[in-house]
Amino acid sequence: MTHKPAALVIGAGIAGIQAALDIADAGFPVYLVEREPSVGGRMAQLDKTFPTLDCSSCILTPKMVNVGQHPNIELMTYSEVVAVEGEAGAFHVTIRKKPRYVEEDLCRGCGLCAQECRMHGRVVDTFNQGLGKRAAIYVPFPQAVPLIYTVDPTACLYLTRGVCGKTFKCKDACPTGAINFEQKERFVEVDVAAIIVATGFDLMDPRTKPEFGYGVYPNVITGLEFERLSSASGPTGGKIVLNGKEPQDMVFIHCVGSRDPHTGVPYCSRICCMYTAKHAHLVRDKLPNARITVFYIDMRAFGKGYEEFYDRVKEERVFYRRGEPSEVYRRGDRLVVRGEDSLLGRTVEVEADLVVLATAVVPRADTLAVAELLGLACSPDGFFQEAHPKYRPVESTRPGVFLAGCCQGPKDIPDAVAQAKAAAASALVVLKNTAQDLPQRHEDTKKKL
């Protein structure tokens, strides 16, 4: 790395990736820290993107590869920021590198270890939202950056029980001797002038709305689960099938938890109207004869090309019915969605083989801990607070720390990228000023000594 002041970007979803690339392209060094084994974040889980229907992986993967190879980016995956001291221009940051139990410089990503793992096909695949199973040693998805395997400490037989048969099958299978169960966590300390927080979002657990029967009926799923079901890289290879059957009647439900102070989500999650329209389109694309019903309260198609996309999806024989359904129950081997079609002014029962819930976007579960770590404030909705809602939308309440993406509030990919680029530009101001100040600071330090 150069002697120029560096930036720290926390979180390597699309917002963090974009911010890191812009700063790196401007010639400043970037530490990009991601707590998962791979960069990519939520966008890597998506099938297509609205309204252009670009394949999400196809437009994300080049950027992922770019952050992995950029000479100005030091990528630290499977790592977490644990301490931040100092001030704008001179932050001192401690990063914990969690043990992968795989030597990063030896692993070639061949996957023989995973094939041989005794837990192969038995560990809940979180990347696939629990719809598939993987091994205890894994990469979250084939395009992972870096393509380095990681041992899941919560699933590995050796790490959880102290024994895994007579011999380590993964070690035996590895052609480069990369697997090392002696690996320990390491702490790395870095000096940075600016920090960009891009830690993303969680989705509300739909069990908070027990009336929809999520967790009771396997064919009631969330929007993100549908993304994995529809994705070519997902557990069904992109076929919309559940228990080996193609659904013929699909019901999508908007606003599950959003706009609902009862669930602690008084706000609109902003992305659900459009991704549900996209889901409806994907179903029509794959199941030409399916009956598709979308229940909505208010249709919010506010972005560029969004209303046009909504028009297109309706033309594709998707029934938009106004009303928030109240209940899902079983009748025979089918589900019944009961709700009022408020335009008819009548309660209706719509039979379904698959019900998809557009669950609310909520702050990361550990937002408060991260806020404390970084000295940030949260707004009443629980997301990180920007310094001014209009004029300082990417600055946090702490000078030198900037916000990008959904950690500041729900937003779609174009908005997340726009905010990331704005955060990068703001961070670059600090980096540039710090670079100019460096000789002066050097003098000051000398005087103090």
Added chain:
Amino acid sequence: MLMDIQQHARELGLGLDLFSCIQCGKCTGGCPVSMTTALNVRSLVYGALIGDIAGPVHREELWDCTCCFTCVERCPKDVRPAEVIIALRSLLVEEGKVPSTIGNALMGIFRQGNPLGYAREDRTAWMDGLEVKPAQEGCETLLFTCCSSAYDIRAQAATKALVRVLKAAGMDFGHLGTEETCCGNEVRRLGEMGLFEMLVEEGKPLLEEVGAARMVTTSPHCMNTFRHEYKLGMDVLHYTQWLARLLEQGRLNLTGRVEKVVTYHDPCFLGKQNGIFDEPREVLKAIPGVKFVEMDRIRERSLCCEGGGGRMWFEGTNTEGRLAFQRVQEAADTGAEILAVACPFCMAMLDDATKVKGLSDRLKVMDIAELVAMAL
């Protein structure tokens, strides 16, 4: 009709909030009677908000509401939609425009302290052969029997069983005897606010004078109003909660066996409105021999029996499409021999439905207390 329903509701002490409604329809969509009657609570909320409700006088369906409060529980904006119905009912009550059977029930409560119109001095007839201590002598637990539990022949059997169980557990409990008066839970929900206020004014001191540590009610309806509207200076428990506690503490030993397949119907006032889902199930599962099975629509998604909100005394505008008919079929479909209930209204509605649907030879409706008593 032009009047400020919001203001009227406020004067009645209701929490109705018309202005926060987003017309999502979740209330009507979950309303158990919305598919069988003309009642549409979303539409009523909108009409009340903009001051355009065609005279509720002509709206007989206002009396169809069972006050199960599914709409209140699920409303994302805390509108409390059912309360628009209560507010509109109260206007009809003020004008004396109530269905005659409801008028009779209210009159019975006013005159005799019970909606059935039976004599006040007969309230303890169910005690015949049982020694129940007068609460006025002082007791740790006050047993409050719902009017149905006291007068209705079928429900009386459950009340007697409960007393036997409490005695077997060595409980110190008493009963107000003929001084016990209707709690008024349904009176309030019928919009007869004046009568309800009178019942609270007279009932509250009577109940508190006993000096009991807690009250145990036979009905979730009584429990509900005592808990939330009387604001009594003692714990109010439903009897299934108390039995679950006695079992957990080892104070109630069940040595007999009930070799039956049993399912359970959640009462709205116990489950949806007060979040008590687990205790009745714990009690049933603790009965030796019982094989417990669940229906599909349970807990927060339970189907209303249609007996609340005054519907015990009003047939409703559609007697063909009774929810209880549907419910007993759902229970029978599980293969259960016994449909366990924990509310005298559910008992009446569902017991009746098994007869109408010709299911009474294979499905028996029994109170949880009766099943526990069988295992003593």
